[in-house]
Amino acid sequence: MRLDKCIADHSTHSRKEVRELLRRGSVRVNGAPEKDPARQVDPDRDQVMLLGVILPTASHRTYMLHKPAGCISSTRSGSTKTVVEFLPPQLQKGVFPAGRLDIDTEGMLLLTTDGDLAHRILSPRRHIPKYYLVQLARPVVEKTVETFENGAVLEDGTRCLPARVAPLPGVENLALLELHEGKFHQVKRMFAAVENHVEHLARVQMGGLPIDVKLGRGEYMLLLHKDIEQLFKTPDFSEVLDFCACFFCSYWINE
Numbered sequence: 001m002r003l004d005k006c007i008a009d010h011s012t013h014s015r016k017e018v019r020e021l022l023r024r025g026s027v028r029v030n031g032a033p034e035k036d037p038a039r040q041v042d043p044d045r046d047q048v049m050l051l052g053v054i055l056p057t058a059s060h061r062t063y064m065l066h067k068p069a070g071c072i073s074s075t076r077s078g079s080t081k082t083v084v085e086f087l088p089p090q091l092q093k094g095v096f097p098a099g100r101l102d103i104d105t106e107g108m109l110l111l112t113t114d115g116d117l118a119h120r121i122l123s124p125r126r127h128i129p130k131y132y133l134v135q136l137a138r139p140v141v142e143k144t145v146e147t148f149e150n151g152a153v154l155e156d157g158t159r160c161l162p163a164r165v166a167p168l169p170g171v172e173n174l175a176l177l178e179l180h181e182g183k184f185h186q187v188k189r190m191f192a193a194v195e196n197h198v199e200h201l202a203r204v205q206m207g208g209l210p211i212d213v214k215l216g217r218g219e220y221m222l223l224l225h226k227d228i229e230q231l232f233k234t235p236d237f238s239e240v241l242d243f244c245a246c247f248f249c250s251y252w253i254n255e
């Protein structure tokens with residue numbers, strides 16, 4: 001598709017205004033200045049920026065939300081705020097959460113208009129690893145690490161897939177947990193199975209895509225094609241641990 005048409009279709013500017021904006025150097029494609037209205041772009045893959053703002057050109061939109069505690073992972077509005085309601089009203093249409101976090105869980109949640117993407121993210125066959133920062137009542141002991149590695153058995157007899165857990169250095173009872181599945185209240189039930197208790201919980205990464213540390217609680221950002229590709233990569237556990245040690249050690253301090 002031509003660049004001038006793509007911008008006109010995804011902004012409030014006419015084709016004529018777009019050509020003037022291009023001439024003035026107000027447009028970047030994939031980060032580089034672009035003045036040619038006839039330049040071909042793929043709205044699903046290329047990033048088009050107008051006056052410093054990325055245009056949502058893709059046929060589907062996916063957002064990363066830093067979910068705060070106290071809101072529900074649903075589209076249905078009742079007395080409790082939904083995660084979708086963190087988007088401005090004009091962006092909410094057709095958006096739903098790709099997965100769930102409990103009302104008191106914080107951190108990374110994806111909101112999307114793309115049913116196929118949501119299916120790929122949630123499909124148990126794909127095993128996209130999810131990383132949780134967990135503030136516990138008691139320390140993670142060696143026995144917990146072993147139990148999780150062998151597959152914890154929940155109170156109803158369900159055996160979990162092997163999971164990795166490690167304490168975060170420097171903060172008492174703070175740990176990182178890697179899961180490859182998403183059973184109901186899984187993190188809380190796994191720690192209950194080893195006689196510990198989850199006091200605070202936040203998801204900090206999905207696959208190779210970490211939460212953007214610039215997002216405050218309740219803030220969101222549009223994801224680009226390259227971010228979505230990261231979701232399907234498997235990171236090194238030690239890298240995620242370093243990331244958490246750098247940015248999340250004080251997440252619940254002064255709460």
Ligand code: URA
Pocket residue numbers: 100101102103105184185186187188189201
């Ligand atoms: N496990 C839980 O217990 N709660 C969540 O919100 C996510 C995973």
